Amino acid sequence: MKPATVATLLLCFLLVVLTRSAPLSSAPPAALQAAAERAKTLVEKILRDVPAVYEAAVTMQGLTLDPPSQTSDLQMMVSSLGIPPAPVLKPPSETFTLAVCVTRMSAGCQLYQGLLGDLSERLSGLSDLRADLRDLHTHINKMKEAAHLVGVGEGQSVDLASRLHGNYEVQVAAHLTLTQLRSFCHDLVRSLRAVAAYQLPGNR
Template sequence: MASLVRGAPLAAGGSRSPARDPEFSACVQWSHSLTDKILLAIEETHRACIDITTLQFNSSDNAKFGVMAENIGIPSPPVLKVISDSFPLETSFKQMMEGFQMHQALLSSVLPHLKEQGRMTELLADTRDLLIQIRRMWKMVQPEADVQLTPPALELRLPGEYDVQVATHLTLVQLWSFSQDVVRCLRNIAQDDES
């Protein structure tokens, strides 16, 4: 895992969205709202699931867990970029789907090991709902695309409770960072759609 927390430079690019399509605009807005909900839920889930006091959500120490993330088997998410000729809108939607599917697989892997599963189950439901919206937008932009991506097969190495706690912590921190990038991307798409 190269970096647990990174921000994608998502400034306004050229318009690639279906021009002023009300259904597409509504999908972008709904996806933005769902992503905001997920960002709030991530912090609540972290508080509910993490018992080890040294695993703080907003800590500069999180970047130091890269080797442990690799040992556990946590992959890095896809990187979202500015919408451009070399990174078109459909690629952005594909990367969003891959990233959220990967995080769903990670969260599903740690879920059975957690004492408190309610918040994690709700977070998984929200990410599933967001994936449905992203799939719809991708299909509007590229109707001929096969938008049924296969979720990654992940096998986390979780021999003990500490590893479960660290895996849950790192996954939530990474999902938060990825979701922040998605918010920037959706904001960029919304601005392009309005221009």
């Protein structure tokens, strides 16, 4: 047998051995997992802070966080104030892709950061929560980069400030924003937990 043939056969044998001995990757990319964990920690902080922020900001009688006030008047005010519902979040799957999941996380952060920004012009005590949402958006952007999702769309902006004509509108808007934010954050924690364990197609 020719030396070149022997060398080729040995190389093929070596490749087979190495392929069989190499462990299959079942863990999510480290950068994606780390960014998701940091984001989850920050969301949990936001959830802890919301009740105190609500108590300080929402002083109108009849509005409560636990249980959230739900009346027909409040439902009408949602439309009047133009506050959209929070983006729907689910754990990543074949039908609810990672790109969709992370895009909606980003959109929700931007939505509530903007709403709190408008409310901050009329109410005090919202700046720390808004800053946490800004930091959360940074972590979500790092998740995008880790999963190579650069270029996915961002959320819509809402002009709440022009609809805050008096104290009633301000109080209702603060109530709606903070109750929706808390609900969105609960969904965020569940989704981020799933993202931290998510396997990109190339890693399966």
